[in-house]
Structures are given as C-alpha cells and as structure tokens.
Amino acid sequence: MRKTLKIIGILALIGIIAAFLVYRFVYNKPHPDYEKEVAEYTLSAKEFYDEFKNQTVAANKKYTGKMIQVKGELDKVIQTDSLTIGVFVFSTGMFGNEGIRCTLLPKYNQKAKNLSTPANVSIKGLCTGYNDTDVIMEHCSFN
C-alpha cells in the first residue's frame, strides 16, 4: 500500500515538473536573443537585395525568416516615431529609394545615429521579406 502511494507520489511529481517545463520552455519560450543568434548567410548587401529583386520567390524561400548578415555601404539612418532604421539604397522607383531597410535593436540606435553616412557597415538581423520595393530586416545589430 505504502509502495503504491510512493509510486503515485513520484509520478505526480514528475507530472508537475513536466507540466512546468512545457509551460516554461514550450508555451512561454522566449523570443530568440537576436543579437546573439548566428547568421545563416553572410553576403554583400547589394547581392542580397539583387537576389530579392530578380528572383523574389527563390530569395523568399532562402532568406525570409532567417538571420542574415549583410555588408556594404549604409546610405542613411532614419528615425520614425518609434524606430531607428539603417537604409541601403540600390535603386529608385515609384516610392522613392529602394533597397534594404534595417530596423535596429534599441541598444544600437545611438550608434546608428552617430554614423556619418555613407558608412561601411556589417549588419545582422532577421529578414522578414521583400515588399516589392525594399527588403526588410528587423532586430538588427552592428557587428
């Protein structure tokens, strides 16, 4: 009898621990630490943009949703109400400049503003896709 109770107790404990682990690491798992994530692809900003512009479907498959590191000459840094964005310009279209727009992690905002553009940079971030004028990168950091 006592043995059965002990087994039930242990099973219950395992159950509680498993539930906690699932809750903590699956249901409530944290967002990646984008600054520390390793880039899956490292390439020149121009190459990256051209791939999206010329082969959108293939580039989407290859890069969208992944950490990418791009290198090149950053043309300007702009500030919106809430975001600081580094912009690579490669062409001009209906909506003005077209290129890569990199939204920076807040801790890099000041560094971006201090850049005297055009400036050679290496930026890593999460590629979220191409909207027919710009490639969007988010959670970006300089490295």
Place this chain on the structure above:
Amino acid sequence: MKKTLNLLLLLLLMASSVTAQRYITKNGYIRFFSSTPVEDIKAHNRQVQAALNSETGEVVFKVLMKSFSFKKALMQEHFNEKFVESDKYPNSTLKGKITNIDEIDFTKNGEYPAKVGGKLTIHGVTNSIKEEGTLTVEGGTVHAQAEFMVTVADYDIKIPSSVRENIAKEVKVTVDCKLKKFKK
C-alpha cells in the same frame, strides 16, 4: 507664342499635380487583436508600406506577414507556420479606393471621414471589403486610421482544434499610418 506658353503652363500644371498627389509611408503600423475568454492575443507590425493618391483616391497597403511580432514566441511561430503560412504567402495587401475622395481637402488641415472599398488579400485569398476610417490632414502628412473586423475563416485560415478556444473567429485590425507627401 501664346499657344506655346499655354502648352507650357499646362505641362507644368500636369507635372506639379503628378508630383503632389502621392502620399506614402514605409513604416506604417497595423495591429491585430484576437480576444476570447481563454486569452487575448495581440500582434504588431511597424513595417507597413502604404500609398495614397489624393486625386484618384487609390490606396495600397502592403504588409509582410513575418513582420508581425507577438508577445509569445510560440504564438508567432504558430501564426507564421500554421495559420497564415507565411512561407507560402509572405505578403498581405489591400488595394482599393477612397470612394468619397471628393470630400477630402488635402490642402486644408483637418479630420475627414474616409470610406474605403477594395480587395483585401490574406493567406492567398482575396475578398472585397468596405470599411470606414479617418484621414487627418496636417501640413504635408496624412494620418490614416481605421479599425475593422476580419473573419478568419473568410481567408481560409484553419485553426487547429487544440487552440480553437484561444483564437477568436473575428480579429480586430487597427491601422495607423502617417503618410508623407512624396517628393521625387
């Protein structure tokens, strides 16, 4: 001579009206909100591309689905992988027209009600919509705001039964975009 001058004037007018009629943003904001007794889910997107032609009333909104950010990483994963399948359908768009464009004076600051009719494409499915919002004209900017409901099933978005209780059948979409006059 006079004819040439008139023609020149006409060309100038045309050129100025062409350049003065477009308002754009590349960082508009869209949020959606799903509320059920089990939980509330909110996602934000600050990478919305929008354009408005103040003469014809044509509007275009373009949204990258992977730019929606959620509080919980798992929800963001489910949203992209299972619900909207953003690998297959990376963009959502709204292409439409402000039907009462004549009632909006883009040269005079103020708040104007705007009626929009158009085609909304999400998850590769296009539906006609008719919604209302407001346009606030202030100097060279137009602040577009709207709130409307989107029925998830209309866009062939299937919610697995395990989370059916957690996700509303209709989600509230909030649009807040500050468009600037586009100068070449």
